[in-house]
Amino acid sequence: MQLAAIVISLTLTAVAVALFSRAAVQIVRFLRLGQPVPEGTRTDDPKARSATLAKEFVGHTRMNRWGVVGVAHWFVAVGFLTLGLTIVQAYGQLFQADWVLPVIGGFLPYEMYIEFIAAMTVLGIATLIVIRLLSLPSRPGRKSRFTGSTAWQAYFVEYVILIIGLAILVLRGLEGALHHVDGYDPAYFVTYPLVAAFDGLSAGTLQNLVYLAALIKLGTTMTWAITVALNTDMGVAWHRFLAFPNIWFKRNADGAPALGALLPMTSGGKPIDFETVFDDEDAEEEPQFGVSQVEHFSWKGLLDFSTCTECGRCQSQCPAWNTGKPLSPKLLVMSLRDHAHAKAPYLLPGADEAALAETADGAVPEHQRPLVGTAEQHGVIDPDVLWSCTTCGACVEQCPVDIEHVDHIVDMRRYQVMIESAFPSEAGTMLKNLERKGNPWGLAKKKRLEWTKEVDFEVPVVGKDVESLADVDYLYWVGCAGALEDRAKKTTKAFAELLHMAGVRFAIMGGDEACTGDSARRLGNEFLFQQLGEQNVSALKEAGAKKIVATCPHCFNTIANEYPQLGGEFEVIHHTQLLQHLVDEGRLTPVTPVEGLITYHDPCYLGRHNKVYTPPREIIGRVPGLRNEEMHRHKERGFCCGAGGARMWMEERIGKRVNDERVDEALALDPDIVSTACPFCLVMLSDSVNGKKNDGKAKEELRVVDVAQLLLDSVRTPGPDEAPSDEPAPEPTPEPTGS
Ligand code: SF4
Ligand code: SF4
Structure with a gap:
C-alpha cells in the first residue's frame, strides 16, 4: 500500500508541477498579447491598491453582499490559501505514517486552526454545492444564474475541494489514533469523534489507512492541478490565482467599481x-x-x-x-x-x-x-x-x-x-441630429429657451442676462431632454421654480448648451463625443462656470466624470442633491401633503454610476403624506429603465421591453406615484405606464413624476386652475425610438 501510494503520488506530483509551470508561463505570454494601458493607470497609488486588494479579499466585500454564499466562499478561499501545510504533512505521512511537521507540528494553536478551517472549508463547499444544486440551469426561464456556465468545471472544482477537505479531516482522525489520543483533546476538537472511531484499530491498519488517505488527498490535489494546467481558460479554477492581480490592477486604486466615466x-x-491623431505622418502603425x-x-x-x-x-x-x-x-x-x-x-x-x-x-x-x-x-x-x-x-x-x-x-x-x-440604423438619426443641431431631436437652438417663457419669473441666460457666472450661485445645465422633451420640461420648470423660491441665483447656457455627448459616446461614436464635449467645455470655461447643477443624471455624469478627460474640471451636483440641501437648510419647506403610496426608481447614472441614492429618498421622506415603499430591486441592485447606452434611440425588438419589466415590478406594489430623478427614466417609465393604462393593467390615477415635481407640489399650494402635473403630455417630435 505504502509503496503504491508513494509511486502514484510522486508521479502525479511531477506531472502536475511540470504542467502547472508551463501553464503559468502560457498565461503570462497570453496576457502580453493585449495592448498596453495608458501610462500612470492601473499601477498608480500601489499602497491604496494593496489596501483595496486586502480589503476585498479579507473582507470579501464584494461577495458578502450575497449573504450566506459570501460567508461560505470566504471559508473556502481562506482554506485554499492556508491549508498548504497539510499537503507537506501528507507527503511526510506517505513515508512515515505518524510523521509530524517540524517546529509547528503539535503546536496547539496551529493544530486547532487546521481543525477549524478544514471543517469550515468542508461546510463552506458543501453549502456552495447545495446552492448550485438548488439553482440548476434547468430551472425554467432564465432564473438560474448558472445558465450557460461550464457545469463540469464547476462540479469538478467543488467536489475536488470537498474530497480534499474530507481527506484532511480523516487524516487528522487517523493521526490522533496513531498518537494514542485517548480522551478529549483540544488539538482534535473537531475530529475527536473520528479519533475515537479509529481507536482500537491495529497500528498496521492505521498506517495503511494513513497511506490511503494521503494518497487520496495528494492524488486529488494533483489531478486538480493537472486538469487546471491543461485548461488555462478554466476561469472557475484560475480565478483563485488571477483574481488577486485582477483586483490589484482594477481601474480605481481606491476600490470603486469601473463605473461613471467611460475610459478614453x-x-x-x-x-x-x-x-491630433493623424498629425504624426511618420507613425509606423x-x-x-x-x-x-x-x-x-x-x-x-x-x-x-x-x-x-x-x-x-x-x-x-x-x-x-x-x-x-x-x-x-x-x-x-x-x-x-x-x-x-x-x-x-x-x-x-x-x-x-x-x-x-x-x-x-x-x-x-x-x-x-x-x-x-x-x-x-x-x-x-x-x-x-x-x-x-x-x-x-x-x-x-x-x-x-x-x-x-x-x-x-x-x-x-x-x-x-x-x-x-x-x-442599429435608428440610432443614425440621433447621431445626425447631434452633428447638425447639437441635440438628439434635431430641433433648433432657440427651442432650448422655450420653457423659460412658460414660467412666471425671469430665467437669466449666460451672455445675455448675466455676463459672468461669478454673479450667480449655480449654472443650471438643463440638458437636451430637459429643454426639448415635454415631459422632461416639467421637471425643468419645477426645478427652476424651486430654485427661484429658495432664492438661489442661477443662470442657464440657453442656445450655447449642446448635448453633452453621453449617448454618442455610449453608442461608440467617440469622435462625436469629443467634438460635442470640447465645444461644451470651451463654452463653460468661457462663461466662467465653476458650480454646475444638472437635472439629467447622464449630463451630470458626463460633465462631472468625463469632461475632465477633455480638460474641463467643474464642480457638478445633481438637482436632488441641491434640493435636499435647500430643504435641510429650511430654504424650501414641504408643507402641503401629497397623499399616496410612492415608489422610487433609481436612475442607473445617478445611483450605480455615481452612488447618489439618499437625496431623492430624503426629499420624498420630507413630503408630508407620502408613504414610500421600495421595489424589490433598488439602490445598487436597481433595475434599468432601458434607456441608457443610447438604447433610448434604438428599437427594442427582442424580448420583453425593459421599461415594461420595471413598471411591472412597480405595479406589484400598487403605488399611486412612481417617482424618479432622470428625464430618460421619466420618459421610459411613463411610456410604459401609459401603455398599461390603455390595457387596463394600471390604474388611471397612477402618476410618474420627477422628485422635483413632487417637492414643488408640496412646497406650494396649487391654485384652483392649475393643471395637475400628470396631465397627458403631447408627443415630442421626433420621438426617441426607445421610448
Ligand atoms: S465573475 Fe464572471 S460570471 Fe461572475 S459576475 Fe464576474 S463576469 Fe459575471
Ligand atoms: S445591460 Fe447588462 S451587460 Fe449592459 S451594463 Fe447592464 S448588466 Fe451589464
Missing part, C-alpha cells in the same frame, strides 16, 4: 485625441479605433476575461438578460475568453499559421472569426448581443472579481460605429 479610447496604450480583434483589448481586458468565475451574478442582474435579450454579461465575457485563448496560438511569436489552421478540423480557424458577427459569419459576439447593452453597470457593480464589462462592450461598439458604420 486608446490606441497602442495612448488616448486618442481626434484633433495606423491608429486603432476601438476593438475589432480580441488582441486589441488591453492586457487588463484579457486578464478580466480569464478571471471570470462563471458565477453568473452579473447575468442575474442584467436587464437585457432578464427581459429575454441575447446579451448576458457572463456569456459575453466567457465568449471573449474562449476566443482569446483559442486564438492565442495564432498570435504568439513563432506561430505557424498554416499548420495551426490545419488542426482546426474543418471549422473556421479561430483567427479568422470576426469579433462581432452573426452566427452565419461565425462571429464571436453577435451584433444583437452588443447592441442590447444599456450600460447600466449592474454587471460591473456585482462582479466579485472586478471585471469591467461596460468598457469592453463600448470598445467593441466604437469600432463598429466609427470604422464599420454597423449599428
Whole structure:
C-alpha cells in the first residue's frame, strides 16, 4: 500500500508541477498579447491598491453582499490559501505514517486552526454545492444564474475541494489514533469523534489507512492541478490565482467599481485625441479605433476575461438578460475568453499559421472569426448581443472579481460605429441630429429657451442676462431632454421654480448648451463625443462656470466624470442633491401633503454610476403624506429603465421591453406615484405606464413624476386652475425610438 501510494503520488506530483509551470508561463505570454494601458493607470497609488486588494479579499466585500454564499466562499478561499501545510504533512505521512511537521507540528494553536478551517472549508463547499444544486440551469426561464456556465468545471472544482477537505479531516482522525489520543483533546476538537472511531484499530491498519488517505488527498490535489494546467481558460479554477492581480490592477486604486466615466479610447496604450491623431505622418502603425480583434483589448481586458468565475451574478442582474435579450454579461465575457485563448496560438511569436489552421478540423480557424458577427459569419459576439447593452453597470457593480464589462462592450461598439458604420440604423438619426443641431431631436437652438417663457419669473441666460457666472450661485445645465422633451420640461420648470423660491441665483447656457455627448459616446461614436464635449467645455470655461447643477443624471455624469478627460474640471451636483440641501437648510419647506403610496426608481447614472441614492429618498421622506415603499430591486441592485447606452434611440425588438419589466415590478406594489430623478427614466417609465393604462393593467390615477415635481407640489399650494402635473403630455417630435 505504502509503496503504491508513494509511486502514484510522486508521479502525479511531477506531472502536475511540470504542467502547472508551463501553464503559468502560457498565461503570462497570453496576457502580453493585449495592448498596453495608458501610462500612470492601473499601477498608480500601489499602497491604496494593496489596501483595496486586502480589503476585498479579507473582507470579501464584494461577495458578502450575497449573504450566506459570501460567508461560505470566504471559508473556502481562506482554506485554499492556508491549508498548504497539510499537503507537506501528507507527503511526510506517505513515508512515515505518524510523521509530524517540524517546529509547528503539535503546536496547539496551529493544530486547532487546521481543525477549524478544514471543517469550515468542508461546510463552506458543501453549502456552495447545495446552492448550485438548488439553482440548476434547468430551472425554467432564465432564473438560474448558472445558465450557460461550464457545469463540469464547476462540479469538478467543488467536489475536488470537498474530497480534499474530507481527506484532511480523516487524516487528522487517523493521526490522533496513531498518537494514542485517548480522551478529549483540544488539538482534535473537531475530529475527536473520528479519533475515537479509529481507536482500537491495529497500528498496521492505521498506517495503511494513513497511506490511503494521503494518497487520496495528494492524488486529488494533483489531478486538480493537472486538469487546471491543461485548461488555462478554466476561469472557475484560475480565478483563485488571477483574481488577486485582477483586483490589484482594477481601474480605481481606491476600490470603486469601473463605473461613471467611460475610459478614453486608446490606441497602442495612448488616448486618442481626434484633433491630433493623424498629425504624426511618420507613425509606423495606423491608429486603432476601438476593438475589432480580441488582441486589441488591453492586457487588463484579457486578464478580466480569464478571471471570470462563471458565477453568473452579473447575468442575474442584467436587464437585457432578464427581459429575454441575447446579451448576458457572463456569456459575453466567457465568449471573449474562449476566443482569446483559442486564438492565442495564432498570435504568439513563432506561430505557424498554416499548420495551426490545419488542426482546426474543418471549422473556421479561430483567427479568422470576426469579433462581432452573426452566427452565419461565425462571429464571436453577435451584433444583437452588443447592441442590447444599456450600460447600466449592474454587471460591473456585482462582479466579485472586478471585471469591467461596460468598457469592453463600448470598445467593441466604437469600432463598429466609427470604422464599420454597423449599428442599429435608428440610432443614425440621433447621431445626425447631434452633428447638425447639437441635440438628439434635431430641433433648433432657440427651442432650448422655450420653457423659460412658460414660467412666471425671469430665467437669466449666460451672455445675455448675466455676463459672468461669478454673479450667480449655480449654472443650471438643463440638458437636451430637459429643454426639448415635454415631459422632461416639467421637471425643468419645477426645478427652476424651486430654485427661484429658495432664492438661489442661477443662470442657464440657453442656445450655447449642446448635448453633452453621453449617448454618442455610449453608442461608440467617440469622435462625436469629443467634438460635442470640447465645444461644451470651451463654452463653460468661457462663461466662467465653476458650480454646475444638472437635472439629467447622464449630463451630470458626463460633465462631472468625463469632461475632465477633455480638460474641463467643474464642480457638478445633481438637482436632488441641491434640493435636499435647500430643504435641510429650511430654504424650501414641504408643507402641503401629497397623499399616496410612492415608489422610487433609481436612475442607473445617478445611483450605480455615481452612488447618489439618499437625496431623492430624503426629499420624498420630507413630503408630508407620502408613504414610500421600495421595489424589490433598488439602490445598487436597481433595475434599468432601458434607456441608457443610447438604447433610448434604438428599437427594442427582442424580448420583453425593459421599461415594461420595471413598471411591472412597480405595479406589484400598487403605488399611486412612481417617482424618479432622470428625464430618460421619466420618459421610459411613463411610456410604459401609459401603455398599461390603455390595457387596463394600471390604474388611471397612477402618476410618474420627477422628485422635483413632487417637492414643488408640496412646497406650494396649487391654485384652483392649475393643471395637475400628470396631465397627458403631447408627443415630442421626433420621438426617441426607445421610448
Ligand atoms: S451594463 Fe447592464 S445591460 Fe449592459 S451587460 Fe451589464 S448588466 Fe447588462
Ligand atoms: S463576469 Fe464576474 S459576475 Fe459575471 S460570471 Fe464572471 S465573475 Fe461572475
